[in-house]
Amino acid sequence: MPALKTEPLSPAMGVRITGLDLHAASADLIGSLRTELLRHHLLVVAHQNLHREELQAFGCAWGELLTHPASAHAENPYVQILASRNGVRGRGYGAWHSDMSWHPTPPWITMLHARTLPSWGGDTGYANQHLAWQALDRAAKDRGRMFRRDLPDAEAIAGLDANHSGKRFGAKAPDSVHPVVRLHDESGSLALYVNPEFTSHIVGIEENAAKLMLYALWVHTTGLEFCYRHRWSPGDLAIWDNRSVMHTSILDYDEPRALTRVVVKGDAVLRGAPKAVA
Numbered sequence: 001m002p003a004l005k006t007e008p009l010s011p012a013m014g015v016r017i018t019g020l021d022l023h024a025a026s027a028d029l030i031g032s033l034r035t036e037l038l039r040h041h042l043l044v045v046a047h048q049n050l051h052r053e054e055l056q057a058f059g060c061a062w063g064e065l066l067t068h069p070a071s072a073h074a075e076n077p078y079v080q081i082l083a084s085r086n087g088v089r090g091r092g093y094g095a096w097h098s099d100m101s102w103h104p105t106p107p108w109i110t111m112l113h114a115r116t117l118p119s120w121g122g123d124t125g126y127a128n129q130h131l132a133w134q135a136l137d138r139a140a141k142d143r144g145r146m147f148r149r150d151l152p153d154a155e156a157i158a159g160l161d162a163n164h165s166g167k168r169f170g171a172k173a174p175d176s177v178h179p180v181v182r183l184h185d186e187s188g189s190l191a192l193y194v195n196p197e198f199t200s201h202i203v204g205i206e207e208n209a210a211k212l213m214l215y216a217l218w219v220h221t222t223g224l225e226f227c228y229r230h231r232w233s234p235g236d237l238a239i240w241d242n243r244s245v246m247h248t249s250i251l252d253y254d255e256p257r258a259l260t261r262v263v264v265k266g267d268a269v270l271r272g273a274p275k276a277v278a
């Protein structure tokens with residue numbers, strides 16, 4: 001496999017890769033990038049210039065692309081254009097999420113290509129959910145048993161399931177139930193898998209208690225020690241593993257911003273650890 005020129009982006013995750021042209025990327029190069037992605041969860045390939053069809057072709061080399069309800073009627077529904085003409089400064093932070101977690105087989109990869117950028121602002125935040133799981137204290141990991149006596153004592157939270165709703169994108173978008181703690185199906189690492197954008201409730205737990213649990217988890221999972229904030233440069237192509245990280249768009253800019261996006265279909269979300277006692 002070809003050697004890649006990489007430099008770390010942060011202690012929490014990510015590498016920046018230079019010296020590549022992703023037009024007609026070889027299978028060997030895709031293999032090398034995939035290895036780096038599993039290790040670092042986020043890649044930023046610098047200095048790319050991929051038109052929509054070229055980004056689509058590059059994405060297809062990683063798997064089946066998913067469409068999104070918001071782009072169903074677009075000219076090319078596989079390449080979403082995330083554009084803001086007037087800017088959104090003053091609206092604070094977009095919510096943290098893992099892309100399309102409401103889908104029964106949520107995308108394992110998102111690729112986002114910077115095309116038009118404001119002169120400042122519009123960064124994207126990333127949070128490493130493997131680190132968040134590892135740092136979750138024992139009491140929080142065991143807390144699920146307070147509400148579900150059928151769960152084992154240790155790390156009972158991993159026996160819980162949460163509902164993720166896509167209804168903000170229309171009635172036809174599904175809801176899906178996934179484990180609160182997921183097993184990464186390639187690395188075998190555990191990660192928290194709830195997010196404030198799409199997770200509506202925890203299955204089988206009274207609404208207010210579930211909200212308290214979710215809010216506490218969200219505060220924990222976005223701790224700065226798990227995070228990296230990416231300041232985009234024109235031509236950056238970010239590739240991240242939604243099984244490992246959450247992200248958020250920082251809505252602090254007031255100039256045009258446009259990025260193109262493809263997402264690669266994943267598999268069903270695997271449970272991370274203890275199952276309910278029979």
Ligand SMILES: [Fe+2]
Pocket residue numbers: 097098099247
């Ligand atoms: Fe997103």
